[in-house]
Amino acid sequence: MRVVVICGHGDNHVEPVEIEPNVYEIAPTGEMRVPARVYGSESLVEAMRTADDQTLAQIQDVATLPGIQQFAVVLPDGHRGYGFPVGSVAAVDADDGVISPGGVGFDINCGVRLLRTGLTFQDVAGRESMLADRLFQTIPTGLGPGSSLDTDISDVRGVLETGVEWLLNEGHARKADLEHCEENGRLPGDPNAVPTEALKRGVDQVGSLGSGNHFLEVQRVSEVYDSAAAAAFGIDLDEIVVMIHAGSRGLGHQTCSHYIDEFERAYPDLAESLPNEQLVYAPLSDRLAGEYRSAMNAAANFAWANRQVMTQAVREVFSDLFEEADVQLVYDVGHNIATEEHHAVGDDEQTLLVHRKGATRALPAGHPDVPDAYADIGQPVFVPGDMGSRSYVLAGGSRSLERSFGSAPHGAGRAKSRTQASREYAAGELQQALRARGIFVRAQSGETLTEESPGAYKNVDEVVHVCHELGLGTKVAQTTPLANIKG
């Protein structure tokens, strides 16, 4: 490995050293308290080093955070984000550490869920275009208001407090939906910690897809790598599944912005001392950290509920079109959240606050937080590719705890900026090209299509290969797109 000089925020001269295949480490320099650990193939890590991507400088800055443990992690899909890279993990001591909104992301608890339908490709063949139309008509997409559930402020407060449980009580979820959702779709959220303006934005957005890289995709299981695991997840070759990628909409975004402002006001000297002001944080012992956590958890509940309400819409559409459809939740897992967890650090077990930003929790078989049905397999992990490519179903790997605090990649990872992608691609051509391959795409905006063009993403096969080889998540199945709706 040759020596590479990164010109980051502090002119850090770093040498990412390959310590084993697909594992790179940057030794602590300057204010770094721990090393930075980068997982990726040579070409993926090389992409992180290009002049316009500050991923490696960012993760070194993250490694300076008070209370950070072991190493700051970049996953194979990592790329530049607000303060922290998208595709990073930072675990801090639950007592002496800090919480940083930049380590969670603006779209709080954005995540992915997978539904199985009980249908095979033969059942839907020839009706993909109609399916795309019906889903697009039924589920609100794009920026701004649009809800598939009639709610008022007090309903949203209920959602913020108890998440999917609130929907179950209101008849918008099945008990099995709770059991197959990370944290049972509920973290200890406090609606009173969510700013009123955010709450108002949430009223019209329960059960809405959003924009950008969010999507709802009908897929066909095109390959099974591990038939025992696939059977446990209830999916089979040629089965039709639905993947939903969405978050907490304007509510989460507004909540994040609000607390970044609050943190900046409360700690005016902090920004000056930080390598990057976007890393603004609050010590976990401070009242403000507790408030942010309560708000973040509430927004997380909103995100789970949002994906649940869209699931209900999918159930309606499928039962309308296919008598024999039985839409069930395989699993739902977020990738923008900080949760308190117990981890082995050296010889000790320690309580840590694990920031995952664009990183999926990937708990191995036997872990107590894996649903009973999957206890022997590991937690389901979903890695969507770009619009035109396959997606993967994985199971939390045996080495994820030691390597990444129990985390895996969350997608292909952006390779080109939105603006760059918009310049290079045309919406009409893209839609036609996909259609020629049997993929029916519906989107509110042509701009979204070009920004999300397959060419704007890294190769998902390569990301998943690294993930599998490292034991972060092991391959269970591959899916290919049939119909995709976007914002």
Added chain:
DNA sequence: ATGTCC
């Protein structure tokens, strides 16, 4: 990601 600039 986001009523993409209160």
